[in-house]
Amino acid sequence: MQPVRRVMSNVRKFSTISLRDMLVALGPTVVLVIAACVAAWLLVDPAPPRQVVLVTGQENSAYEEFGRQYAKLLAKNGIQVTLQRSLGSQENLQRLAEGRADIGFVQSGSTNEAQAERRGLVSLGSLFTEPVWLFLRDPVKVDNLTQLRGLTINVGPEGTGVPNLFRQILSVNGVEPGELRLGALENTPATVELLAGRIDGLVFSSAPEAPLIQMLLQTPGIKLFDFTQAEAYTRRLPFLTHVVLPRGIVDLGRDIPSKDYQLIAPTATLVAREGLHPALIDLFVQAATEIHGGAGWFQQQGQFPTPRYTEIPVAHEAARFYRDGPPLLQRYMRFWLANLFERMWVVIVPLLALLIPLSKVVPPLYVWRIRSRVYRWYGQLRAVEQALEAAQADKRPEALPDLMRRLDDIERRVNQTSIPLAFADALYELRSHINFVRQRVRAALA
Incomplete structure (x- = not known):
């Protein structure tokens, strides 16, 4: 030894x-570089939070179902998404403005650009169309919305976007809200009331993936109103689009529905507080592309998400994503590693300027x-x-x-x-x- x-x-x-x-x-050079990196980590651009609150919609709604999908995708990158139920778009806007939520689903037509800017809200893009579904009991004969006078129609509580939307639809038909009885039940109890025959009809505005929509489209004795003047509605109310529910799309074998239905549809928008971390905006837009980018009942492959069809200003990071795709580093690295390099680049140039004299x-x-x-x-x-x-x-x-x-x-x-x-x-x-x-x-x- x-x-x-x-x-x-x-x-x-x-x-x-x-x-x-x-x-x-x-030693002094290494200590100086480490101190500069730590300062950049803490001060230059704070790391994105690992928790975010997403406000969705009512129980059994499409918003709630999509919220679960967002939570699952972001969990893969270490982001915990807390889902909050709400009545709908109006309540979602209120919670976002008050800081009780970070991001949420909002229906087009629920606000305008000036109100969104005052509240400090930005759009991450339109996600999908939400047709106006007017379901009626079979004995009720209605071919035009003017024939709704005197009927009991449930439009949901005021916290949703549907009451305001339906009042605008009635207005362009020359019908005053007081000429019919408008109910304020939530979707699930309203469906029970309709099936029991205690109300004449109910109005939803939702993606077709919602379980209640799927059920009512296949329920005997319940019929869907056909908006035969759909194109005219889109001219009078620009935030609406004209979509077609194709014959047999629900069940080809049973031929449900038995004809094409003309529908009018606002779009669902992903809205966030203006201070939401840019990295989280990138993550949510990437998740939206994966969740909503496919073909559906009312959309073609790649049509959504999109920066169009929204009256709320689009966030800069979201607009850049739609224009250029995901950030370069995130295409090849895990989210947190790519985010680290993206945050540290602002200190690289000063460090190089510092290392040149120190190397001598x-x-x-x-x-x-x-x-x-x-x-x-x-x-x-x-x-x-x-x-x-x-x-x-x-x-x-x-x-x-x-x-x-x-x-x-x-x-x-x-x-x-x-x-x-x-x-x-x-x-x-x-x-x-x-x-x-x-x-x-x-x-x-x-």
Whole structure:
């Protein structure tokens, strides 16, 4: 074991560079770079939060179903999405404005650009169309909305977007809301009332994926109102679009529905508070592309999501995504790693400007540290020479042996000094100078 240790000691002693001195020379630079990175991490652009609140809609609504899909996708990137039920678009807007939610589903026509800007809200794009579904009991004969006068129609509570939307639809038909009885039940109890025959009809505005829509389209004794003037509605109310429910789309075997139905549809929009972290906006828009980008009953492949069909200003990050696609780094890296590099790039240029002059300081500092091991012994040699010169002639015989012992001690300690091979010449010069001083002491002793 002893020979092995001796060999390892010699390897360290006669190495090309001194790792310890290199680390000491680099220390200030490394500390400065780490401090700059930590400052950038904390101050330049804070990391995105790991929790976000998404406000959806009523129980069994399409908003609630899509909310679950968003939560599942974002969980893959370590983002916990807390889902909050609500009555609908109006309540969602209120919660967003008050800061009780970070992001939510809102129906087009629920607000306008000026109100959205005052509330500090931005759009992440339109997601899908939400047709106006007017379901009636079969005995009720209605071919035109003017024939709804005197009937009991449930439009849902005021927190949803449907009451305001349906009042606008009645208005363009010249029907005042007071000319019929408008109910305010939520979707599920309203459906129960319709099936029990206690109301004449109900109005939904939802994607066809909603379970209640699927059920009512296949329920005997319940019929869907056909908006035969759908194109005219889109001219009078620009936030509406004309869509067609194709014959047999619900069940081809049973031919449900038995004909094409003309429908009018606002669009569902993903709306966020203006201060939502840009990285989260990118994540939600990517999730929206995966969830809503396929073909559906009323849309073609790739038609949604889109920055169109929304009266709320589109967030800059969302607009960039629709124009250029996902951020470059996120195409090849995990979300958190890509986000780290995207946040740190703002400090790279200042760091480079700092490292260029520091790189010129480190080599001279390293050389100085190595040579200082040799130079400090010259002070000891100079002290021996001064003691020799100061010794009086009659006392020199007593002082000279002590000076020889000091020189031997200096030489012994110098021989134990570890120094890289590149600087060995300085060490050998020191040893020759020790011998030179020793010769002077010997001459004085003789």
